[in-house]
Amino acid sequence: MSSAVEIRTFTTPQEISAAAAEEVVRAANEAVNRDGRFTLALSGGSTPKNLYNLLATNARTALPWDRMFFFWGDERHVPPTDPESNYRMADETMLAKIPVAASNVFRIKTENPDAAAVAEAYEQTLRKFFQVQPGQVPNFDLILLGMGPDGHTASLFPGTAALKEKSHLVVANWVEKMQTHRITLTLPVLNAARCVTFLVSGTDKASALHAVLEENVPAEQYPSKLIKPSDGKLIWMIDRAAASQLKAH
Numbered sequence: 001m002s003s004a005v006e007i008r009t010f011t012t013p014q015e016i017s018a019a020a021a022e023e024v025v026r027a028a029n030e031a032v033n034r035d036g037r038f039t040l041a042l043s044g045g046s047t048p049k050n051l052y053n054l055l056a057t058n059a060r061t062a063l064p065w066d067r068m069f070f071f072w073g074d075e076r077h078v079p080p081t082d083p084e085s086n087y088r089m090a091d092e093t094m095l096a097k098i099p100v101a102a103s104n105v106f107r108i109k110t111e112n113p114d115a116a117a118v119a120e121a122y123e124q125t126l127r128k129f130f131q132v133q134p135g136q137v138p139n140f141d142l143i144l145l146g147m148g149p150d151g152h153t154a155s156l157f158p159g160t161a162a163l164k165e166k167s168h169l170v171v172a173n174w175v176e177k178m179q180t181h182r183i184t185l186t187l188p189v190l191n192a193a194r195c196v197t198f199l200v201s202g203t204d205k206a207s208a209l210h211a212v213l214e215e216n217v218p219a220e221q222y223p224s225k226l227i228k229p230s231d232g233k234l235i236w237m238i239d240r241a242a243a244s245q246l247k248a249h
């Protein structure tokens, strides 16, 4: 049974980042108190940059860094030094500024030109860390997600094969419109999280957000619609610009 969906509307992107930082602090301390560790899957793109910076600065002393374990929800198939790399963005905005051990950071190793091998290696990394057997799925404490103007999330793009993946934890998803593979966690993993938090900002997301939250459109056309944690919380942190086409907010 999926939990309630919480939609929190803020005035500005900065307020989203501040609220998201509070959510990370809450989730981290809850997880460490319960399990002795906090497992977090980071989102890529530009929206989370300010949040990551806040975690490394304003929220720095509120977080149990040595008990935090960092993963990625998706990654571009580029080297970690590439300006497009989600790892590089998180490293520059947060990881390089905090006292976290390299052994707590699980980068998707996209320097391998074989995208399928990259995905398989990351899947094994997840299975080993979470101690999950074939048929089982890891439960991240928190997964941060963004949403594109086309309604994609992570690297689950409209009409792509990864939307149908039910057994692998990680796949190399061919994205025709980008003519590239993207490495992504699959829906079974995303929907097994204890908490999924979307950060969505800007008028360019308004149409897709209305479709995802309020319209009865095929979910394959708006993959963010497929995010329904089976036993976890789903929180949307949006700003007024992104919410501008919503009827109910």
Ligand code: 6PG
Pocket: 043, 044, 045, 046, 047, 048, 073, 074, 075, 076, 086, 145, 146, 147, 148, 152, 153, 154, 155
């Ligand atoms: C990525 C992300 C992707 C992102 C959305 C929104 O690799 O780019 O995982 O799903 O969250 O495209 O991106 P922006 O935050 O840049 O709008």
